[in-house]
Amino acid sequence: MLWLTLCLSAAAKPAPLPHPPLEETAARLIGAALASPRAWEQLEVLCDDIGHRLAGSAALDRAVAWGLEAMRSDGLQARTEPVSVPVWVRGAESGAIVSPSPTPLHLLALGRSVPTPPGGLQAEVVVVSSFDALAALGESQIRGKIVVYDVPFTTYGETVKYRWSGASEAAKYGAVAVLVRSVTPESLQSPHTGSMGYAEGVTPIPAAAISVEDALTLRRLAARGPVTVRLSLESRVAPDAPSANVIGEVRGRSAPDEVVVVGCHLDSWDVGQGAQDDGAGCVMAMAAGRLIAALPVPPRRTVRVVLFTNEESGLAGGRAYAAAHENERHVALLEADTGAGAPLGWRVEPGGSDDDLRAALAPLAPLAALLAPLGAGALEAAGSGADIGPTVALGFPGLGLMNDMAPYWRIHHTEADTLDKIDPMLLRRNVAVVAATTWWWAEVETPPVLTP
């Protein structure tokens, strides 16, 4: 019966399929991505059923469980990797102009801000539009006051520094609190929260984002006379909490120890639904894994979807991943964390001089050619992504999905970051770009070395 057994074995295990060319499979993935409503359906569950999910919240725990289960049912080998995350709780908060005319302020405490003293604080404001203007006023005009940073949005990089460092800079001159104009080009009385930090050695003072409208009102009023503001923030820090990165893999067929990471962050700020930031990126990364897992032949290398935890309020997930996986061969790390506007291409790092960059990006021309029909053929040397950052810093190539950001800033870190802001068809197009790019890195015969 040996012969029969052999025959049955042969029938049960068909001969390996030939590998279609890289481009043929990429085209197939793009077609499948554009046709599938599944990423949207997953995002609907994440937004409407789970909602916003700051580190330390029960909602983030539910999101971790959901991501694990979703990737398993999508055919990936999924697991969690524990991460201890810092916990900051907003608590009740309010503020108002007390004089000359009592008017409520529209504010959100900045993430990790210390609270005000119990009962709140009240002080005159001083309005500045730069750190230079702050320094020019000096301690004599700042001590005991609330500093209002009324800095119009130019680029994120230029204006976010007031959110991040504004409290520390003002504290140096004896300010009792800071109110930071929200980092956005547009506003409908919408405060934008976000992370901040305290420099070593300064007294930590409370910090809140106010709406653009309120910043402008304070500026106008202060130009005409003294303005007093009341502020109450009941934020608190709780002990670190257990959380997890969620990881789903498609094991490589011939070089399983070479890894392509496609990532996003699963946490969000504690307002809105975290639809754009970064629920959309998560369902793109998950879709890339799902579509590649569904191919008849797995890619040469391992594809690893990583839903990072705690990007917004600490980056513990990105750091934990780098520490746990520093010795693995990362061929590339991709991240999607700039919303779901029209995909434009990829930001690629590491960079260097302009000539270096041209040389470094040249090997990616075939990838750009695959994506160009989707409007996403651009390659730009720039920072890739926060979550993959600690691993990219170890010397691996990092790529950040580049989107049309026009719709992004207006809802960034606000109550208005909700599912309705995500265009389902643009989401599909983003999925196509992320899936095809992930595939390309996992299948290309010789992965480019991008270091100049």
Added chain:
Amino acid sequence: MLWLTLCLSAAAKPAPLPHPPLEETAARLIGAALASPRAWEQLEVLCDDIGHRLAGSAALDRAVAWGLEAMRSDGLQARTEPVSVPVWVRGAESGAIVSPSPTPLHLLALGRSVPTPPGGLQAEVVVVSSFDALAALGESQIRGKIVVYDVPFTTYGETVKYRWSGASEAAKYGAVAVLVRSVTPESLQSPHTGSMGYAEGVTPIPAAAISVEDALTLRRLAARGPVTVRLSLESRVAPDAPSANVIGEVRGRSAPDEVVVVGCHLDSWDVGQGAQDDGAGCVMAMAAGRLIAALPVPPRRTVRVVLFTNEESGLAGGRAYAAAHENERHVALLEADTGAGAPLGWRVEPGGSDDDLRAALAPLAPLAALLAPLGAGALEAAGSGADIGPTVALGFPGLGLMNDMAPYWRIHHTEADTLDKIDPMLLRRNVAVVAATTWWWAEVETPPVLTP
């Protein structure tokens, strides 16, 4: 000494100046309007020092006093005319999705809504997108529920009917409350309040506007299963309060009993600053009066600036004016109440058939020619304005300033109707249009009769 006395008299009273042609003075007014920051400065005081000003509020009383004083110091003969206004007080309000996922709603009670029972109410929602859909569901599916009107913005006329009549229509089928998607094409979680009414004979049920985002979330959730919402409105009606229309005049030089009214409404909803609705219109009307009062020769007819009270929550000011002045000869009534976007021209009523309209509008061609260089040469047969409406209904020509409304709807009746939304240069251009038009009607030799 008789001769000397006569001489002195002659010196003290110079010979009347010749009257420059109508167009020459119009050009002078336009130039002065474009050069003057005064309307903006007045709007800053109204917005920042007085703030929003609903009928019955202390702020509206301050606005009345301010308007009177401002017009006097601008050289107009100013007075107030008492008006008794209805008083509705918002009180505390809140709402939330209770299940499937607890989520706060972003809402504002609609003006004149009844409160919920003490402690609020809780019920399942039913989401509809038209009155037809409501009727199709019928009492069996509506009784005891909260009706959510999720009607996308098309035109104000098409969608505002759900705000105005939604409660009455739903009450017919036994609904316990209504939540109305805000009447706006754009949203950043911003609820838009506004007036509503109860039809005769129906049980008045509580009514609130919710943000577009919340309406869409409720729709999505309800498509997947039962959704329960909690609503608490502590609104109340107080006894009518004394208020006033504020009137400032430039007496006509030869036909003082013929009157050109240029109006706006001084009250606002109880959110934001009432900058666009209708602070901007008020400083335009006041500027028209001021600029005409500053001319060396007054116009043929009397120019009457009217700051109407209580447009938003009752129209008592417009009705009181019509009753008090019904026997006067109104040559035309102008109103500015569509914000301070680029001025486009005038809506003119009464109308009629298309041919009637062409004939009716023809005599206004010289006026349109004056305004065309400002981009405001359009004339359209349409409703003119709410405040002047009761007087126009007596048979007088009504004209409503027509503006680019793109920036208008997004902040209409919201917390975001603030001074920063008004472009100071566009405000000047609007002042120029309103002042020149007011002058034209007050000076033109034979005022056109617009009735078809």
